[in-house]
Amino acid sequence: MTAKTINLTLKVWRQGRGEPIGRLETCRAENISKDMSFLEMIDVVNEQLTKDHQEPIAFDHDCREGICGMCGAVVNGRPHGHERETTLCQLHMRHFSDGDTIVIEPWRARAFPVIKDLVVDRSALDQIIQAGGYISVNTGGAPDANSLPIPKDTADAAFVPAACIGCGACVAACPNASAMLFVGAKVSQLSLLPQGRPEAAKRVSSMVRKMDELGFGNCSNETECEAECPKGISIIQIARMNREFFKARFS
Amino acid sequence: MKPDVTSDLTIDPKLDAKIPAGPLAEKWDRHRFDIKLVNPANKKKFEIIVVGTGLAGASAAASLAELGYPVKNFCIQDSPRRAHSIAAQGGINAAKNYANDGDSIRRLFYDTVKGGDFRAREANVYRLAQLSNHIIDHCVSQGIPFARDYGGFLDNRSFGGAQVSRTFYAKGQTGQQLLLGAYGALMRQVAGGMVTLFQRREMMELVVEDGRARGIVTRNLITGEMETHTAHAVVLATGGYGNVFYLSTNAMASNVTAAFRAYKSGAYFANPCFTQIHPTCIPVHGTFQSKLTLMSESLRNDGRVWVPKKPGDNRKPKDIPESERDYYLEAKYPSFGNLVPRDVASRNAKDQCDMDKGVGETRLAVYLDFADAIKRHGEGAIAGKYGNLFQMYEKITGENPYQTPMMIYPAVHYTMGGLWVDYNLMSTIPGLFVLGEANFSDHGANRLGASALMQGLADGYFVIPYTIGGYLAGASFGKTHTGSEAFKTAVNVAEQRVQKLMQVNGRRTVADFHRTLGGILWDHCGMARNEEGLTKAKGMVANLRKEFWEDVYVPGNAADFNQSLENAGRVADFLEFGELMIDDALARRESCGCHFNTAFQTEDNEALRDDENFCHVAAWEYAGDERSPLFHKEPLTFENVALTQRSYK
């Protein structure tokens, strides 16, 4: 049997609000149970920091079950850590070893300015959705749900990109800080469904334009995004968005 | 079933539920006709604040903006899309009867009233069942990728013990998909300039002026600034307060603060002790656990629940022969078996563990075994149905449920209690509306699976857009501004609370207090309650609160992004609210649904209702910090269903 608890050294990015730049600071994480999640490990460190009258590490989190997309930090160079298809809140300490040093940094992108420590401002993603990531239907007056049969394959295909949790790991992982996977996922979901077709051309054009405006980088098909996406969304969605874009612009 | 007339004194004129007259099935229709309309040209003059961006809040904000009202919408998270509704897994009910298996609006209504152990209003529940169908239509038109069958039509499953298949679902991510639909609608209105979005804001105070809700005070969670916002009506859709138990399946930011501030401003709080404890969650593993994870209830469709027959049995599950296993749910409830309602399943698991038949390291767990289902249908079929859940379980526990039975234990999941509202979803403060899990309205003493999403969306998409108009058209508003006395006072109160929290400068952390509070409530105001325990807990909570204000330590700065301070404020409210829950549990001297008082049970250990004396909603009025809250009751009358003893045998 291996030991149930481990001790770690953390190097955490600390940056006060309003500070233009931060620094890595070292602290210890002692007696960490291997059953804890990564965020629970930070909780423990924060309890200790608080007891020592130091400021705890600021980090975003909410559901802690991998669905809200609120958590996220770059752990040893990997967004959400090294486990595949896992959010930080679902990364468990059993995947680390006693004595490890862990470097924790915030998502880094011009479009995601740091608010404090590991907390960044991701409202750019909301702005992209505002540019057209929806189907324009007012409440009331929708026809019976079964009046529009949608082939199961199509519905299933639309579901795949719909699983995006908007955490921003794709941007963090992209060497160019591009948001193409995020945008591609939304464009794909809505363009696959018949309900989304009427606005498809307008949607893709304006979402792409908005994405560019917000200072995200350009996609150069590095495919790091799909490798880090906690929901396993593939760059096939980007290719579909490109098709939609060309269709919209050249016809 | 006449309401108890002996205590007529406690019936408050404010608790007029305003149920429309007429036959049950026509009430909502008639009411919609009777409600005054706001002239379309005037809508832009009425500002509306919506606090919360979950299913209830986002759907309300979007729908109101579509009508032409300028809306301000607030949430704690960095994006409206992250509201806790996102986590709902199982599905959403509707009485479409697509499965042709005997469902109808009336059946959904009946199941909901009965499931709630006859502690909800008939008229509200019936309206909910009626609106359920519109929700599905609307959500499909929004592009929500619900599961479909090979013919391309919507697929349904049976859920949470329902005997008909009426649950619509999108894999295990129904809440996420529905919320993203509502979020999309909301973003469309933000783009159109009708909704102004305020993320990373926490509502600190409700502002009541001339007896009407006229605005809120929020704390900007980035800068720490107090901000004020005026409106003609305030809509709270701030979710449930399950986190009062510290460990729950709720998201970390779920809180009672917004509702509790409204309560302190005069809104009545209804049935605060009604909290649902969900039977299938991953058991607790250690002190530093921060939250519990729900495993969808659908697992009980194929999994068999068992414990060893012998108390204290330490053997591995595979070493325990069939004859020494106790499939207690199947034995006790032959017709429903593993599919009994949540409260029944949870209570039985607790009973087994109390008898020292619990399993796992902490001995606070029971097995949920898929071996038979795998044998019968094959591993592939089971993986097809539950693959993602099994994966999640393995991720968290490190155990493979295909090979060894899952371990589950009940966890706090949903709060049926909430701010009291009338049929229009308006609280006892004129102009303050409450939607979704934050209100008390539709689930009585126990909520059926897949009904919360339905209620949140019914409230937001289809009820509030009508009823708020009735209020706005009928009221006369004085001028208000953020510099008025009422606003100044509210800001002051909020600022002083923050100051006070920062100044205690004690030794214990906020989380430490929260954990202790949760422990007290879980032990004494959880799955089973009794007077002695509740009384003891009341004292303990009061002491803990005192200690909190003497010994809590909140690091950092009030004028900064300060998560410890955010938590401190929420825990401070939980500490007061916990006592209200206990008061409510003590006052309800019967058992019903989730509220199981061990002194009131049938011979088979089922909840024993007292319809003679307790067929009412308990609504609590704040009376001042040093005084006990005032109890009021809204009697419940049932004209369309017979009150029966729930039996799942």
Place this chain on the structure above:
Amino acid sequence: MSWFYDTIRTSIGKKLLMALTGLCFCLFLIIHLIGNLTLYGGQELFESYVKHLHALGPLIRVAETGLLTLAIIHVSTGCFLVWQNWMARPVRYQVNKNAGGRTIGSWTMPYTGFIILIFVAIHLSNFHFIDHDRQTVFQAMTATFTFLPYVIFYTLAVVVVAVHVSHGFWSLFQTLGANHPKYMPAIRGLGILFSLLVAAGFGFIPAFVGFIMN
């Protein structure tokens, strides 16, 4: 034409430019390689190929202008993208690790591109901008390929081209939207094969010229 400008100005538009020009260069590489293969058939075959090629006259001018335009677009868009991408992350990570998405080809694109640019310039000055009356292409080639430092440089450059193409080839399909789970693995395979062919086809020329022909 403002819609056209609006389109190519977007990030996907720029990708499209890179992909289309890249595609043209891939085609050019194929033609160039086929032409050079005549070399393996001996001096005569090669010289007749050069003669036929030059006989195309104005067509050649058109092709050259075309290639030059493509090069300008490819290089300038590429530079702009590199600059924009650099700007998109003003504070870099302290620890960089990749998750297995990036390849040598993909992360070196700007660098390999730069080397190729220099190589092309030298290559043209060696074989193209020479006085064709004084020296045939074949003579120029045998002369250069017996100069060892140049042989090394040339071979390395060809490898660099192959590396560049190993990412560029499949990438252009992805950009054009041709990504399908069924076919993408084949396209990726083809990309590798293509870059190997380019490396081998061009890379053995100096050896062939240096050791076998002489």
